[in-house]
Structures are given as C-alpha cells and as structure tokens.
Amino acid sequence: MSYLELHDVSKTYGDGIAQVHALQGVALSVDAGSLVAVMGASGSGKSTLLTIAGSLEDPTRGEVFVDGRPLSTLSRNGKARLRRQSIGYVFQDYNLLAGLSALENVSLPLELDGVAARKAQGVALEALEDFGLTDRASHFPDQLSGGERQRVAIARAVVGGRRLLLADEPSGALDSTNAEAVMRQILAACHRGMAAVVVTHDAQLASWADRVVFLRDGRIVDQTMPAQRPEAFLADLPNA
C-alpha cells in the first residue's frame, strides 16, 4: 500500500526567459515500510521533489497523495497538521535547536502538537532508546558528535508514530562510519513500517534503499530493479 504518491508532478519557478522547470511530470509511489532513494546531480530537482512530497511547497501541476489524501484539498492549517503528525524531516545540517537538550529536541514536535510535556518527553525518551541514544538525552547539540546529532534528528523525525520520513542528504557532512549508522537507523524506521524517501548524490547511501530512482533535469529517467536475495547474489559471484 503506497503511503506517498506523486502523480504527474511538475514544478516551475519564475516566468518567461527566467523560467526554470525544476520538476517535470514526476510519478513516484513509496510503500509503507519501504525506503526509496532519489539520486541526481545538483540542480536535478531532488530537493524540490522532497519539499513538494512533504507539503512544504505546492506543485505547479499534478497531485501529491499522503496516506491516500490529496494534499491540494488540505488547507494551510491542514497541511501543517499533517506535517506535525505524519511527516518527519531530516536535513544535512541536522536543524536541532541549540538551546534544547536532545530529549527536548525530540519531544518538541509532540508538544507543538498539543501533547502534554511530561507525556511527550516519555515518548521522546523511548525514541532515543530505540536508537541507542538514551545516555545522550540530556546533552545539548554542541555536546554531541555530528553522527549523534543526526541520529537525534532522525529520532525527532520518527517520534510519535509518524509514517513518512523525508531526508535530504542526511549524511552529507558525516564520515562513512557515521553515515552508515544514520542509514541503518533510517532502515530500522522503515522496518517498523515508515515510508522513507532519501535524496542524495551519494551512491553508498542510496544503496541502502529498496529502490533507487534517478532524476535528471527534473524528470525521473530510470530506476533500479529489485535486488536478489543475498544468498542468490553470493552464489552467483564468479570464483577467484
């Protein structure tokens, strides 16, 4: 069952000679529990795709469905509610609030959605526990390593039963060990039923996805086929 669907989505910025077609006729569906990576060069439309999928921007043409609901039918407040309750965002630069502890950063979206502070912090602590970050709960962002900050940001993105995770170059500033930890965390969220879209230019990151789609000049030009079972893949390797 697709949790996120983009139907013939186009996005155009500017007018006349300055017009830029950031997305052109993009169709994409992401099932609950699956991880889709979007790869493309700078300027290919990756980030635009993510902001439109997350209702932060409206498409010029086409429709986005989240959990079956067409976003064009939602009011501004309705979209804001959808974002608070159902969508988690992860950015390259973490976007944690410097004055709040890891626990407070994770509980903030719940509190903004009207959950009582004590209850929100309990749920946030569980999210941190799930990702092995319990001992970092009282640390402030500047007391955390880059990898830990991003893992806190992912805990914040999934807290409270959100169903859609949208990540923009989530390990762009991290070394390969921390990047792998971040992707394992995103994959773990998918195994618990979240739908996730990661946009990246990094193939090592994208290779964690169930499916990789390739964007070029605002269009999806290709996608990977489903992978073989690991045993079959290993058995097919040529001998030394």
Next chain:
Amino acid sequence: MSVRHALLALLSEGPKYGLQLRQEFEARTGDVWPLNVGQVYTTLQRLERDGLVEADDTTEEGPQKGFHITEDGAAELAQWLRTPPDFSSPPRDELVIKVLVALGLPGVDIHDVVQVHRRYLVELMQQWTRLKEDESRFDLNFALVVDAELFRLDSLLRWLDTAEGRLKRAAAGVDAPLPQAGPLPKARRKVGNRS
C-alpha cells in the same frame, strides 16, 4: 587475488593441511572468493618447488598431508605484504572505453549510455549493501571485503557522474576545463615570496 601469498600467510600461523587451508582461506575472505581444492594443491606444489613451504615428514599423503612455511617463505610473505600493487598505469577499464567509444558515435545518446552503467553499478551496490544488513553473517573479514567492493563500485560511479558533468558543460559550450589555479593575486604572491 594472490592465492599463493594468501596460503603463505595462513601457513605463517603454523603448519596446516590442504583442506584446512582452503576452509581458512574462504573464511578469511568472507566466503566471497571460493577456492577449489585442486587450486590449493597446485599452489602448494609450486610453493614447495620454490622452497617457500615444506611438507611435514610426519603426516600422511593426500588431503591430510601437512605443510609448514620455510624461512624463505616467511621472507617472501613479508616482502609481498609491503610491496604496493602496481597501480602506476591505468587499466584498460571497459567502462571507460565504452563511454569514450560512445562519444564519437552518431545516433548514440551518451547520457543514456552513462545511465545504463550507472543503474547497473547502483544495483550491484544495493546487493553488496544488503549483505551488510544481515549482521549474523557480518564478521570483520566479510565487512572489509564488502567495503572494498562498495568503494570500488562507488569510484566508478563518481567517474560516470563527473564524466556526465563534463559532457553537459561541453554541450552547453562551456567546454573549457574547469577553472584552473592561475597566478595568485599580487598581494598574496608577495606573501608567498616572503616565506
């Protein structure tokens, strides 16, 4: 893959027999490079001929025949470990050749050619990454083999991305090389001269 030196390395830990060497070789390489037992015995015979290993006198013939490393063998192993493989000349990489050939062909969309190879490489990387997900299988040796393969494939993908970027710039008439480091501005050059 130097089976010869891998066997010397295993024998440097102590005497072993052929079947044992095969099992340990496969385990050490994460079961990614299977080895047939005939290859093991042929290699052992050559190592013995070259004086790098010796058969144990005390053990029987056949699969249980044991071998140990000689002093010359240990020296050869030490030398091999510290000798970098020859990367000095570019290999005739088939992927590079295909893209270069496609460039000159009428009716061939170079971006389509690049994309076919890009997708294939990403699919292979997905397969290798899947192996990482199964942590029960994932010991240190296997992890190192998988990482090596992922970085190798990734380097090819980066080359494809860079090639496509260059081709796009060339098609747009911006086919000059990327900006080069020209002479430093006067003030900075002066600083440089002083040091």
